[in-house]
Each structure stands twice: as structure tokens, then as C-alpha cells.
Amino acid sequence: MISGVRRAVFTLEQGVDPDLDLDGQDPLAIHALAMVNGSAVGTGRMLEDGHIGRVAVMRAFRGRGIGQRIIHCLVAEARAGKLARVFLGAQVHAVPFYKNLGFTPYGSPYEEAGISHIHMALVLAPQISKGDPDGRADCYSLPGCPA
Secondary structure (H helix, E strand, O other): OHHHHHHHHHHHHOOOOHHHHOOOOHHHOEEEEEEEOOEEEEEEEEOOOOEEEEEEEOHHHOOOOHHHHHHHHHHHHHHHOOOOEEEEEEEHHHHHHHHHOOOEEEEEEEEEOOEEEEEEEEEOOOOEOOOOOOOOEOOOOOOOOOO
């Protein structure tokens, strides 16, 4: 079901090489699957480090809030797992979608599978230094960000 949605969106619609999509990380990921009338219409995954990816919604079901629910589900899993942040590589056309969900872009645009992307992150909880008497949040670096 998950691979069917991804194949329809990434391979058939966007022309992404299926070998790039099937990267061997699926068994290690948490997956969200959106179903409508018994059919898979959307999916997304999150890796152990909070990297959200492979978010896809079938064309006929876009604009109905399914993508938002997929992201909300994965963010809820990240919060339950006590992750400080989640991050993703957004296709540039999807940046407003992710901004609407609270994600912030960082770094420079880059190409992946022939599609322009940009890194985005959502901070879930500040990392508090135990030795800091003021309780200020420590800095931490996101993938692709200079430390």
C-alpha cells in the first residue's frame, strides 16, 4: 500500500527513479498511511533521528488536509519519542505547505532526484542545559546547518 502511493506520486508523476525512493530505510522508519474507503491515498515516514520523508498524497486526494494529517501524525510520534525537533527536505513547491505547519527553511536549495529541495525543521522542545542556571536552551545543529 505504502509503496503503491509512493510509486504513483514519485515514480509515475514526478519521474523519480524508484531505486532512489527505495533506499532500504523503510524497515527502520515509523510510517503514516492515509486510507479513504479502504484504499491507500497518502503516506509519509519518519526515521529514528526525526527525519521526515517520503510524504506523498495521490493527486486526486490533494487539497483535502490528508498531507497535514500525515505530518501531524508523524510529529505526534516524534513528541512521544521525546525528539527535540523534526526535519525534512521539502520540494520547493511544497515550502508554503510546510511553513503553514510550523516548519522553518534553512540552508540553501539543493537538487535531489532532479527536483529542487530545501531543508526545513520544526523545533518540538528546546534542549535545556542541566548546568545552565538560567535554564536557557542549548544550541544544536540541524543536518546541513553550520554549527
